Amino acid sequence: MEGNGKPEGAMEIFGAQAHIYKHACNYVNSMVLATAIQLNIPDIIHTHGKPITIPNLVSALKLPPHKSNAIFRIMRLLTHNGFFEEEEEGYVLTASSRLLLKSEIQNLSPYARFMVDPVLLASWQVLGDWFSRNEESSSAFETAHGAPMWEICNTNSLFNNAFNEGMASDSQMMRLIVKDCGQVFEGVSTLVDVGGGTGMISKLILEAFPRLKCTVLDLPHVVAKQPECQNLGFLGGDMFHSIPSADAIMFRHVMHNWSDEDCVKLLKKGREAIIANKGKVIIDDMVLGAEKGNERDITEMKLIFDVLMMVLVTGRERTEKEFERLFIESGFTHYKIIPIFGLTSLIEVFP
Ligand SMILES: C[S@@+](CC[C@H](N)C(=O)[O-])C[C@H]1O[C@@H](n2cnc3c(N)ncnc32)[C@H](O)[C@@H]1O
Numbered sequence: 551m552e553g554n555g556k557p558e559g560a561m562e563i564f565g566a567q568a569h570i571y572k573h574a575c576n577y578v579n580s581m582v583l584a585t586a587i588q589l590n591i592p593d594i595i596h597t598h599g600k601p602i603t604i605p606n607l608v609s610a611l612k613l614p615p616h617k618s619n620a621i622f623r624i625m626r627l628l629t630h631n632g633f634f635e636e637e638e639e640g641y642v643l644t645a646s647s648r649l650l651l652k653s654e655i656q657n658l659s660p661y662a663r664f665m666v667d668p669v670l671l672a673s674w675q676v677l678g679d680w681f682s683r684n685e686e687s688s689s690a691f692e693t694a695h696g697a698p699m700w701e702i703c704n705t706n707s708l709f710n711n712a713f714n715e716g717m718a719s720d721s722q723m724m725r726l727i728v729k730d731c732g733q734v735f736e737g738v739s740t741l742v743d744v745g746g747g748t749g750m751i752s753k754l755i756l757e758a759f760p761r762l763k764c765t766v767l768d769l770p771h772v773v774a775k776q777p778e779c780q781n782l783g784f785l786g787g788d789m790f791h792s793i794p795s796a797d798a799i800m801f802r803h804v805m806h807n808w809s810d811e812d813c814v815k816l817l818k819k820g821r822e823a824i825i826a827n828k829g830k831v832i833i834d835d836m837v838l839g840a841e842k843g844n845e846r847d848i849t850e851m852k853l854i855f856d857v858l859m860m861v862l863v864t865g866r867e868r869t870e871k872e873f874e875r876l877f878i879e880s881g882f883t884h885y886k887i888i889p890i891f892g893l894t895s896l897i898e899v900f901p
Pocket of ligand 1: 745746802803
């Protein structure tokens with residue numbers, strides 16, 4: 551019986567069962583994808599240059615022939631999920647698996663593998679405990695590891711590298727649109743990329759607008775040993791303590807890592823840094839609710855990221871109204887949202 555007393559048919563109940571199982575087993579999709587990347591399957595198909603059969607794939611993977619059936623089964627699932635297509639002569643790449651090619655500049659493999667890093671996954675095992683325990687841990691990640699994620703990045707170099715490579719691979723996607731952002735960088739001579747990681751987005755901005763001078767500010771262990779060049783400098787420091795002044799301060803995928811209170815602190819620091827130059831703050835983040843009605847996958851992805859931010863750090867995704875409140879509280883007077891492709895929007899915020 552439903553809550554309203556209407557009896558459900560067996561088909562409907564079996565549909566509900568399939569729905570539960572799909573969500574309960576979703577990790578299989580993530581793990582199979584990460585395994586295909588680990589085995590280099592997209593690159594092998596790419597190098598093959600024509601549709602590949604299972605025996606040819608197994609031989610190119612240098613796997614024992616008795617693994618053929620196992621490879622067929624993961625290829626069948628990945629094909630169903632849109633990562634490959636099966637033609638008469640064998641498997642070919644799709645737009646999604648082309649984005650996983652390690653030989654290409656736009657390569658999201660490090661991102662997809664980072665999402666199933668054992669250090670991250672440990673947070674999910676304790677999420678229920680984190681909810682019920684009345685303790686100080688700011689996130690389930692902290693409950694699992696005894697320290698916030700940024701501290702673990704500092705002490706675990708493997709995890710730090712996986713994180714930074716994952717973020718840099720995501721930033722590469724901006725290559726597709728950065729040259730169309732001329733009006734955002736018009737009149738900007740100096741830019742500080744706050745929490746800019748290993749500087750990928752600054753490098754892309756400089757490729758498109760070479761007259762700019764960029765400084766990447768991030769934690770010392772992230773920027774240590776990053777090669778500098780004429781227009782690109784790296785600064786190790788804590789963005790909550792000091793942000794150097796510039797015409798524009800950029801926070802790309804930074805606000806969503808932090809609570810409202812911390813965002814206001816960061817925005818105030820950003821405002822201080824641009825006020826003398828009559829500059830602006832540029833934010834690149836997801837805006838909840840900015841998608842059109844038919845973009846169900848994008849909405850789901852944003853909601854997933856919102857929970858990810860809660861579990862891994864102390865942040866959240868925000869609606870336009872929620873951003874607006876932060877801007878006003880930090881002393882800004884107006885802002886402009888430029889929706890860009892995919893999941894995020896650029897927000898220009900003016901003092
Ligand atoms: C989600 S990553 C975004 C990286 C980069 N902006 C991008 O879009 O790929 C957040 C960055 O904030 C940096 N970060 C965290 N706490 C920081 C702090 N107190 N001061 C400076 N950077 C910090 C992290 O090291 C990390 O590189």
